[in-house]
Amino acid sequence: MSETVIELRDATIMQEQQAVLQGVSFSLEKSAFVYLVGRTGSGKSSLLKTLYADLPLLVGSGTVAGFSLSKLPTSKVPYLRRRLGIVFQDFQLLSDRTVAENLMFVLNATGWNNKARKQQRISDVLSQVGLSGAANRMPHRLSGGEQQRVVIARAMLNEPALLLADEPTGNLDPDVSDSIMQLFAEINNAGTAILMATHNFQLLEKYPHRVLTCKDGALLDSARYQ
Numbered sequence: 001m002s003e004t005v006i007e008l009r010d011a012t013i014m015q016e017q018q019a020v021l022q023g024v025s026f027s028l029e030k031s032a033f034v035y036l037v038g039r040t041g042s043g044k045s046s047l048l049k050t051l052y053a054d055l056p057l058l059v060g061s062g063t064v065a066g067f068s069l070s071k072l073p074t075s076k077v078p079y080l081r082r083r084l085g086i087v088f089q090d091f092q093l094l095s096d097r098t099v100a101e102n103l104m105f106v107l108n109a110t111g112w113n114n115k116a117r118k119q120q121r122i123s124d125v126l127s128q129v130g131l132s133g134a135a136n137r138m139p140h141r142l143s144g145g146e147q148q149r150v151v152i153a154r155a156m157l158n159e160p161a162l163l164l165a166d167e168p169t170g171n172l173d174p175d176v177s178d179s180i181m182q183l184f185a186e187i188n189n190a191g192t193a194i195l196m197a198t199h200n201f202q203l204l205e206k207y208p209h210r211v212l213t214c215k216d217g218a219l220l221d222s223a224r225y226q
Protein backbone atom coordinates (compact mmCIF):
# COMPACT_ATOMS: atom_id res chain seq x y z
CA MET A 1 0.00 0.00 0.00
CA SER A 2 1.39 3.40 -0.92
CA GLU A 3 1.41 6.04 1.78
CA THR A 4 -0.45 9.26 1.05
CA VAL A 5 1.05 12.53 2.28
CA ILE A 6 -1.66 14.85 0.90
CA GLU A 7 -5.30 14.01 0.34
CA LEU A 8 -7.80 16.78 -0.47
CA ARG A 9 -11.45 16.00 -1.21
CA ASP A 10 -13.77 18.62 -2.68
CA ALA A 11 -11.90 21.37 -0.89
CA THR A 12 -12.53 25.09 -1.33
CA ILE A 13 -9.42 27.26 -1.00
CA MET A 14 -10.45 30.61 0.49
CA GLN A 15 -8.88 34.04 0.89
CA GLU A 16 -10.84 36.54 3.00
CA GLN A 17 -14.19 34.73 2.55
CA GLN A 18 -13.62 34.55 -1.21
CA ALA A 19 -13.27 31.18 -2.91
CA VAL A 20 -10.00 31.10 -4.88
CA LEU A 21 -10.25 27.43 -5.93
CA GLN A 22 -13.26 25.13 -5.66
CA GLY A 23 -13.79 21.39 -5.88
CA VAL A 24 -10.11 20.68 -5.26
CA SER A 25 -9.47 16.94 -5.04
CA PHE A 26 -6.06 15.33 -5.39
CA SER A 27 -3.66 13.15 -3.50
CA LEU A 28 0.11 12.91 -3.34
CA GLU A 29 1.96 9.75 -2.46
CA LYS A 30 5.10 9.48 -0.42
CA SER A 31 7.36 9.27 -3.45
CA ALA A 32 5.64 12.05 -5.45
CA PHE A 33 7.29 15.00 -7.17
CA VAL A 34 4.57 17.33 -8.41
CA TYR A 35 4.59 20.83 -9.88
CA LEU A 36 1.93 23.43 -9.11
CA VAL A 37 1.48 25.99 -11.89
CA GLY A 38 -0.95 28.71 -12.93
CA ARG A 39 -1.05 32.39 -13.69
CA THR A 40 -0.31 35.05 -11.12
CA GLY A 41 -3.21 35.22 -8.70
CA SER A 42 -4.61 31.83 -9.75
CA GLY A 43 -4.30 30.36 -6.26
CA LYS A 44 -0.99 28.46 -6.00
CA SER A 45 0.21 30.16 -2.81
CA SER A 46 -3.28 29.99 -1.30
CA LEU A 47 -3.37 26.23 -1.89
CA LEU A 48 0.08 25.78 -0.32
CA LYS A 49 -0.97 27.94 2.65
CA THR A 50 -4.02 25.76 3.16
CA LEU A 51 -1.79 22.68 3.16
CA TYR A 52 0.39 24.08 5.94
CA ALA A 53 -2.63 25.42 7.83
CA ASP A 54 -1.88 29.10 7.35
CA LEU A 55 -5.36 29.32 5.78
CA PRO A 56 -8.19 27.24 7.30
CA LEU A 57 -9.93 24.48 5.36
CA LEU A 58 -13.61 25.30 5.88
CA VAL A 59 -15.20 23.45 2.96
CA GLY A 60 -14.30 19.91 1.96
CA SER A 61 -11.83 17.66 3.72
CA GLY A 62 -8.12 17.11 3.69
CA THR A 63 -5.24 15.41 5.41
CA VAL A 64 -1.58 16.37 5.25
CA ALA A 65 1.10 14.13 6.76
CA GLY A 66 -1.58 12.37 8.78
CA PHE A 67 -3.18 15.55 10.17
CA SER A 68 -6.77 16.37 9.31
CA LEU A 69 -6.98 19.98 8.08
CA SER A 70 -10.65 20.56 8.86
CA LYS A 71 -11.07 21.73 12.42
CA LEU A 72 -7.33 21.49 13.07
CA PRO A 73 -6.85 23.16 16.47
CA THR A 74 -4.27 25.96 16.53
CA SER A 75 -2.38 23.98 19.17
CA LYS A 76 -1.81 21.15 16.66
CA VAL A 77 -0.49 23.38 13.85
CA PRO A 78 3.16 23.28 15.04
CA TYR A 79 3.02 19.45 15.01
CA LEU A 80 1.75 19.48 11.41
CA ARG A 81 4.49 21.96 10.42
CA ARG A 82 7.14 19.71 11.94
CA ARG A 83 6.19 17.04 9.43
CA LEU A 84 6.57 19.55 6.58
CA GLY A 85 9.51 21.36 5.07
CA ILE A 86 8.59 24.79 3.70
CA VAL A 87 10.76 26.64 1.17
CA PHE A 88 9.90 30.09 -0.16
CA GLN A 89 11.32 32.26 -2.88
CA ASP A 90 12.69 34.92 -0.56
CA PHE A 91 15.07 33.20 1.71
CA GLN A 92 13.94 34.35 5.14
CA LEU A 93 17.10 33.43 6.99
CA LEU A 94 17.78 35.32 10.21
CA SER A 95 20.39 37.81 9.06
CA ASP A 96 22.03 38.37 12.45
CA ARG A 97 22.99 34.71 12.98
CA THR A 98 25.33 32.25 11.34
CA VAL A 99 24.05 29.41 9.18
CA ALA A 100 24.48 26.94 12.08
CA GLU A 101 22.67 29.32 14.46
CA ASN A 102 19.79 29.63 11.97
CA LEU A 103 19.47 25.85 11.96
CA MET A 104 19.91 25.59 15.74
CA PHE A 105 17.09 28.11 16.19
CA VAL A 106 14.69 25.73 14.41
CA LEU A 107 15.89 22.66 16.31
CA ASN A 108 15.43 24.48 19.62
CA ALA A 109 11.96 25.62 18.58
CA THR A 110 10.92 22.09 17.61
CA GLY A 111 11.83 20.27 20.77
CA TRP A 112 15.39 19.04 20.23
CA ASN A 113 17.39 19.20 23.46
CA ASN A 114 20.44 16.94 23.13
CA LYS A 115 23.35 19.20 22.20
CA ALA A 116 25.42 16.52 20.46
CA ARG A 117 22.44 15.28 18.46
CA LYS A 118 21.56 18.83 17.41
CA GLN A 119 25.11 19.47 16.21
CA GLN A 120 25.14 16.17 14.35
CA ARG A 121 21.82 16.95 12.66
CA ILE A 122 23.07 20.39 11.56
CA SER A 123 26.20 18.82 10.14
CA ASP A 124 24.11 16.13 8.36
CA VAL A 125 21.68 18.55 6.67
CA LEU A 126 24.46 20.92 5.60
CA SER A 127 26.31 18.02 4.07
CA GLN A 128 23.07 16.86 2.36
CA VAL A 129 22.77 20.24 0.61
CA GLY A 130 26.49 20.42 -0.24
CA LEU A 131 27.36 23.18 2.23
CA SER A 132 29.44 21.41 4.84
CA GLY A 133 31.87 24.30 5.09
CA ALA A 134 29.26 27.01 5.61
CA ALA A 135 28.19 26.43 9.23
CA ASN A 136 29.90 29.52 10.60
CA ARG A 137 29.18 31.87 7.70
CA MET A 138 26.68 34.72 7.90
CA PRO A 139 23.76 34.36 5.43
CA HIS A 140 24.50 37.64 3.62
CA ARG A 141 28.00 36.36 2.83
CA LEU A 142 26.50 33.51 0.80
CA SER A 143 25.27 33.62 -2.80
CA GLY A 144 21.53 33.46 -3.51
CA GLY A 145 21.83 29.79 -4.48
CA GLU A 146 23.78 28.99 -1.31
CA GLN A 147 21.21 30.81 0.82
CA GLN A 148 18.46 28.80 -0.83
CA ARG A 149 20.41 25.61 0.00
CA VAL A 150 20.53 26.68 3.64
CA VAL A 151 16.75 27.24 3.54
CA ILE A 152 16.36 23.73 2.11
CA ALA A 153 18.69 22.34 4.81
CA ARG A 154 16.53 24.09 7.41
CA ALA A 155 13.41 22.58 5.87
CA MET A 156 14.97 19.09 6.10
CA LEU A 157 15.97 19.29 9.79
CA ASN A 158 12.99 17.31 11.04
CA GLU A 159 13.04 14.77 8.18
CA PRO A 160 9.71 15.95 6.73
CA ALA A 161 7.32 13.65 4.90
CA LEU A 162 6.59 16.48 2.48
CA LEU A 163 8.46 19.51 1.15
CA LEU A 164 6.30 22.44 0.01
CA ALA A 165 8.21 24.87 -2.17
CA ASP A 166 6.79 28.20 -3.40
CA GLU A 167 8.84 29.54 -6.35
CA PRO A 168 12.07 28.14 -4.89
CA THR A 169 14.07 29.12 -7.97
CA GLY A 170 12.32 32.44 -8.56
CA ASN A 171 15.32 34.64 -7.75
CA LEU A 172 18.02 32.34 -9.10
CA ASP A 173 19.76 32.19 -12.45
CA PRO A 174 19.29 29.08 -14.65
CA ASP A 175 22.47 27.22 -13.60
CA VAL A 176 21.72 27.69 -9.95
CA SER A 177 18.07 26.71 -10.50
CA ASP A 178 19.31 23.48 -12.09
CA SER A 179 21.44 22.67 -9.08
CA ILE A 180 18.49 23.30 -6.76
CA MET A 181 16.38 20.95 -8.91
CA GLN A 182 19.06 18.28 -8.62
CA LEU A 183 19.07 18.71 -4.87
CA PHE A 184 15.27 18.35 -4.82
CA ALA A 185 15.59 15.17 -6.89
CA GLU A 186 17.99 13.71 -4.30
CA ILE A 187 15.67 14.69 -1.45
CA ASN A 188 12.74 13.16 -3.31
CA ASN A 189 14.64 9.95 -4.05
CA ALA A 190 15.42 9.65 -0.35
CA GLY A 191 11.67 9.50 0.37
CA THR A 192 10.34 13.04 0.82
CA ALA A 193 7.38 14.03 -1.38
CA ILE A 194 7.74 17.43 -3.08
CA LEU A 195 5.05 19.87 -4.19
CA MET A 196 6.64 22.82 -5.94
CA ALA A 197 4.85 25.95 -7.20
CA THR A 198 6.67 27.53 -10.11
CA HIS A 199 6.35 29.85 -13.10
CA ASN A 200 9.45 28.34 -14.67
CA PHE A 201 8.22 26.23 -17.59
CA GLN A 202 11.78 25.45 -18.67
CA LEU A 203 12.19 23.44 -15.47
CA LEU A 204 8.97 21.55 -16.21
CA GLU A 205 10.31 20.57 -19.62
CA LYS A 206 13.74 19.66 -18.38
CA TYR A 207 12.59 17.74 -15.30
CA PRO A 208 9.14 16.38 -16.22
CA HIS A 209 6.79 15.41 -13.40
CA ARG A 210 3.07 15.39 -12.76
CA VAL A 211 1.57 18.92 -12.97
CA LEU A 212 -1.30 20.46 -11.01
CA THR A 213 -2.64 23.60 -12.70
CA CYS A 214 -4.71 26.34 -11.04
CA LYS A 215 -7.05 27.61 -13.73
CA ASP A 216 -10.36 29.48 -13.65
CA GLY A 217 -10.97 28.66 -10.00
CA ALA A 218 -10.31 24.92 -10.36
CA LEU A 219 -7.34 22.59 -10.04
CA LEU A 220 -6.46 20.44 -13.07
CA ASP A 221 -4.31 17.35 -12.59
CA SER A 222 -2.11 16.08 -15.44
CA ALA A 223 -2.27 12.58 -13.90
CA ARG A 224 -5.97 12.39 -14.81
CA TYR A 225 -5.37 13.00 -18.50
CA GLN A 226 -2.39 10.75 -19.21
Ligand SMILES: Nc1ncnc2c1ncn2[C@@H]1O[C@H](COP(=O)(O)OP(=O)(O)OP(=O)(O)O)[C@@H](O)[C@H]1O
Pocket residue numbers: 015016020038039040041042043044045046047214
Ligand atom coordinates in the same frame (compact mmCIF):
# COMPACT_ATOMS: atom_id res chain seq x y z
N1 LIG B 1 -3.67 37.85 2.06
C1 LIG B 1 -4.64 37.91 1.14
N2 LIG B 1 -5.83 38.47 1.41
C2 LIG B 1 -6.81 38.52 0.50
N3 LIG B 1 -6.71 38.01 -0.74
C3 LIG B 1 -5.55 37.45 -1.07
C4 LIG B 1 -4.45 37.35 -0.16
N4 LIG B 1 -3.42 36.72 -0.78
C5 LIG B 1 -3.86 36.43 -2.02
N5 LIG B 1 -5.12 36.85 -2.19
C6 LIG B 1 -5.93 36.70 -3.41
O1 LIG B 1 -6.14 35.31 -3.64
C7 LIG B 1 -6.02 35.01 -5.04
C8 LIG B 1 -4.95 33.94 -5.24
O2 LIG B 1 -3.67 34.47 -4.86
P1 LIG B 1 -2.40 33.53 -4.71
O3 LIG B 1 -1.34 34.35 -4.03
O4 LIG B 1 -2.79 32.25 -4.09
O5 LIG B 1 -2.02 33.28 -6.23
P2 LIG B 1 -0.70 32.68 -6.87
O6 LIG B 1 -1.14 31.76 -7.94
O7 LIG B 1 0.17 32.12 -5.81
O8 LIG B 1 -0.04 33.97 -7.51
P3 LIG B 1 1.54 34.27 -7.77
O9 LIG B 1 1.93 33.39 -8.91
O10 LIG B 1 1.51 35.71 -8.14
O11 LIG B 1 2.26 34.01 -6.49
C9 LIG B 1 -5.72 36.33 -5.74
O12 LIG B 1 -6.93 36.84 -6.23
C10 LIG B 1 -5.18 37.20 -4.63
O13 LIG B 1 -5.49 38.55 -4.89
